[in-house]
Amino acid sequence: MRLNKQYLASGAFVALATMLATPAFAQAQPQGQTAADDTPAAGEIIVTANKREQSANSVGLTITAASGESLITRGVSGPADLAKLVPGFTFTQSLYSTPVFTLRGIGLYDATFGAPPSVSVYTDQIPRNAPVMSDALDLDIERVEVLKGPQGTLFGQSSTGGAINYIVGKPTQDFHAGVDASYERFNRAEIGGFVSGPLGDKVSARLAVKTVTGGAWQRSLSRPDDHNGDARKLMGRLTLDIRPSEKVKIELMATGSRDQSDPLAPQYAGTIYNIYGSQAQLTASKNPFGYVDAARYAQFTTPGQAGYSASFLGAQSTLVTRLNGTDAAVAAGARAVLGTRISNDPRDAEWTPGLLGKSDNSYYQFAGRADIELTDTITLTSVTALAKQKLAYNQDLDGTVARVVDVPLNGNVRTFNQELRLAGNTDKLHWIVGGSYDNVRTEQNNFFRLNDYSGNLGLIALTLNNYTSRLRSYGVFANVEAEVVPNLTVQGGVRYTNTKQSATYCYNDPAIDTAQGTAIIYGSALNSVPITIKPGECFPTTGDLLLGTAKSTIKPVNSDLGEDNVSFRFGLNYKFDQGTLLYATVSQGYKAGTFSAIGASRVLQYTPATQEKVLAFEAGFKAPLADRKVQLNAAAFYYDYKDKQVRGRIADPVFGLLEKMLNVPKSYIFGIEGELVVRPVDGLTLSGSATYLKAKVTSDYAKTPDGQAVYNAAGYTGNFRDSELPYTPKFSANADAQYEFPVSGNLNGFVGGTLTYQGRQNTTFNNAALPAVDFNIPGYATLDARMGVATADGRWRATLYGRNITNKAFTTAISTYLDTLIRYRGKPSVYGASVAYRF
Structure with missing residues (x-):
């Protein structure tokens, strides 16, 4: 208690450092580990934040890391569940069900299949270039690492908010196998397993597979027997580890998945x-x-x-x-x-009969990594990956049985990535130099069935938005970490990135009367000059429809964007003899400009958002205490955020308010984070973490550079200054308790629970001049519980669990498209059982 009171009384890092360095509190070093050594001690988790293996307590970054076993224990099956581990992280889905990741207030809400994220996702340092490429991320995971703050120097430009790196299970030199199975409410069943071992003296392999079925938890308001939400997933991964010599290691990985799950249906929330x-x-x-x-x-x-x-x-x-x-x-x-009835029961939803159902999505990735030891201290590494995500599914965007906005979608994202780097590692110096190339191609086709839309006055009942884009990015980077004096390490890194992008748009009507062969659009309905087009021709216009000067492009609209930038990181780390690390960093990260798959009546709505920049200042500490029975981490940070990319709204003379990619000139994010892990007695582990954020627009912003008034989602225009950034709760936290106790000679029991809290957040810009009460998501807390038995040697485990056991009704996203307000709801209570066995 005396030590805890001293920490609470300390208000500055200097005072804290003095306390931690005092001999009275010094703790013995693990045998063979020096104070400056970053080799992990027993029980510490390894991370690869600097593209080499280190103890998390030796890395001057805010990192949340968890083992694969911990992910299963807490019910974390993918990025959607990471808030149970990572405060300050939010997951939502866009209108078209594409995932959106936001970390410490930095994220991009966009429905484009190939939209580059602000929080990048990797598998063993191999990029998943777009959030839609998230299939099989929960397959045979060894651990996950969430790196907070700009990570551009080592992880590239789509990581202004941070990076998530999944480390997968590796081939073993001895035979190992395992199986995991679970069954829960709504008839959701999951079974998976792996087998690993040698194929010869120099080759080993690991095969992992998983299938998920059932789980239809949504029900139609008007058709009680019509349910939605079934999963139909099959995924697999084959990894080969080839060691042709002591100096060469080659890893080949093939990942594939098939997803025919039901798209999530929205819940109707009213109409203005x-x-x-x-x-x-x-x-x-x-x-x-x-x-x-x-x-x-x-x-x-x-x-x-x-x-x-x-x-x-x-x-x-x-x-x-x-x-x-x-x-x-x-x-x-x-x-x-x-x-349509407004219900607060999260299970209640509504959709056009027959619209939803099986998706037809698939993903594959082929990757290879080669490590060649050129000398005892220098290694050449090549990482290559080729991937494709195919998507085809239907989306209901009005939450009713009507065809206001029914959207069948299809398309794909194809990526190629290559990184080549040279790394040197000695006791006092670690350095990396390298280069990277990324090529991302996107095709997206959105059909819009607008039969019951209020603005459909016989103009168009079915439209098709064809969108294609290509991004090519070249980067060169360098990073160095040097121990300049005992215990003091200086770290610096820089990356130059050059990006070239192009996009093609054609918004057209594929259902033009074939007998007539043409269609007259706009015309008298807008007091404009009629425009005649043929099937498949593009009807976005230049000029002014209301003044009668509009002219259709007829041909697809092409647009290009070229940008370059320099990101950097500079940091100081000081590690006391007893293991406490103090760190401070200054970093700058960029996210490339972005095009979006937007349908519009005017060409000016297609202009992209240009690149955004984050200048970040952060200081913190990581303190293992009480003979490593206590781990206390904390950090404070400030982000100077420029040209934040948002999918805002401008007035369209045909369809009302439509979305457009925009840049908010200036905003800031201030935050404080803390994490505490305590093991007071054998078998008991208590942990908690929390994040406080203050994120606001600081510049005047009411119009686009070409003079178009900008609106929030509620339909209000005005100055955006002092608006909170969307999807950024001020406070978020989680707490977990796990107690394990002996039952018999080789059998242990365990009981535990996880509490997750997300504070209130808004889904659009909101201030006194821009009211958006309908778009506020109330804060909520969910409680999970678990209990079971396991053998002391870890060979098998049986668990009973409950997720959201208080049946808390909560919302994850709110949006509007044309006539209605819709919201997406989180799952109600789920109870289940799981078993795991290792051979």
Whole structure:
């Protein structure tokens, strides 16, 4: 207790350093380990943050690392569950179900298949270039490492927020095998295993496979027997370890997966078209689902107000007319838009009958790594990877049985990566120099079925957005770590990156009357000059539709973007004799500009967001205490964030507010993090970690560089200054307890639980001038529990578990597309059992 009180009383790193260096508290070094040595002691976890194996306590970065066993214990099966381990990390899905990772407030919410992330994902340092390429990340994992802060010098430009590195199981020189199986609520079953061993004197192999089925936890509001959410996954990985000589090691890896799971359905959360200014207006409308909100109605309908929408009254009138019309099918569509029931039960959802169901997604990656020891201290490493993600599935973006926005999607992402580096390692000096090349090609086709959309006045019922893009990136980098005096290490790194990108857009109507052969679009509906196009021709325009000067491109729109940048990192590490590490870093990272698969009526909406930059300052400590029974880590950081990339909104004269890639000029992120692990008695491990973030826009921002007014998702325009950054909860935390105790000679029992908290967050920019109350996600906490038995030698384990055992209803994302507000919900309580056996 005396030591804990001293830490709590210390308000500065200098005072803390003095305490930790005091001989009275010094702890014995593990045998063979010096103070400056970064060799892991017994029980410490190894990380590869600097592209070499080190103890996590010797790396001057904020790192969360967990073993594969810990991931299984906590129910972490992929990036979606990492918040159970990593405070400050959020996972959500975009409108098109593409995953979005945000770390310490840095992330890119985009629905494009090949969108480069702000938080990069790797498998054994091999990049997964886009978040959609996340299949099989939970297959046969040895450990996961989450590196916080810009990692551009060693991990490239798509890591301004950080990097996630999954380390997979490796081939062994002796025979080993294992199997894991589980069954849980909603008939979800999972079974997987591995076999590993020698194929000869110089070759060993490891084969891992897994299959997941069932789990349909969503149910239709109008069709109780119609369920959604079944998983149908099959994945496998074959790894070969080849040692032709003592100086050469070659690793070959082939990974493949097939995913035919149901896409997640959204939950209807209302529509603004039920809002009226007075009871008299509501009565006259004959809208049984309407309600009076005079203040908000005035915002929507009064020119000059921040929330004014020129299309609001027309769209509302169209829906009510359809609702009260004689065409039963049309009336049913309007009734769904206006009157779908809003439920707080996370299982309740709604979708167009027959729309969802099996996806047709697949992924493969072939990778090779060669390490050649040129001398006793210098190694040449080559890492090569070729991958393809194929996607085909349907998405309901209105959360109703109507066809307001039903979107079948298909496309693919193809990547090639090559890195060549030379590394030298001595007792006092570690250095790396190298180069990298990345080639990413994306194709995405979005069909839009808009039959019941309020703005569909006979113009277009089915449209197709064809999008292709290519990114080529070249980089050269260097990094050095040197112990300049005993216990003091200086680290510096730099990377130069040159990126060339191109994109092609064609928004068209594939259902033009083939007998006529042409279609007249826009025209009198917009008081514009009619534009005649043929099947497959592109109808985005230049000029001004409302002034009658618009002209269709007819041909696809091509755009190019070339950029370069220099990222760097400089750091100081001081390690006391008893093992405590103090560190401070200054780093700068970039994320390349990005195109987005956006459908629009005007060419100007296709312009990309340019590259963003983060200048980060961080200081922290890692303190193993009480003979390593206590681990205390903490860090404080400040990010100067420039040109943050966002998928904002501008007014489209045809479709209302549509998304566009934008740059927010200036913002900042300040944060404090802490982690505590305590092992007070044999068998008991208590751990907790927390992150506090303050993230705001600091510049005036109301219009794009070409003068277009920028809107938030709620439809308000104005100055974005002082808005919180989206998907950035101020406070997030997790806590875990695990107690193991002997039951008999070779049998142990265990019991444990994990509490995860995510604070309130907004999903769009929000301040006094830009109200967006409908887009706030309330804070929530979930509790998991587990108990079971295992043999002392680790050969088998049986577990009973519960996830979200309090059945907390929570939301993970909120969005809107055209007529309705939708939200995505987290799973309700899930109970299950699992067994694991190792041969």
